[in-house]
Amino acid sequence: MNSDEAILGRCPDCGERIPETWLLVEYEKNDGTDGVWAECPACEDVVAPEESG
Template sequence: MTNNPLSLGHCPTCNREISQAWKLIEYERADGDIGVFAECPTCDEVIKPQENKNKGD
């Protein structure tokens, strides 16, 4: 998801990087991939962290 192994990705609302410390639940999707829900400390909402996009993508 990201270059930082301690990061889950970023908040889709405020773009804040979400660290592992904010993970609420990890689950296996039907396709076998792992999904994550986390709390955004800025928005104070439960979110699905999004992949950080590389500049130039």
């Protein structure tokens, strides 16, 4: 993976880093914060990426 590629976060299922290119949907939650759904390139599940820390 290119080190300059933006990361959305990590897959909550397998822990794999999810690049921004795997983004499926961006939306605004009821509380006004932004949410995203992305496909995990490793386990191929659609997930809400967790913040990488």
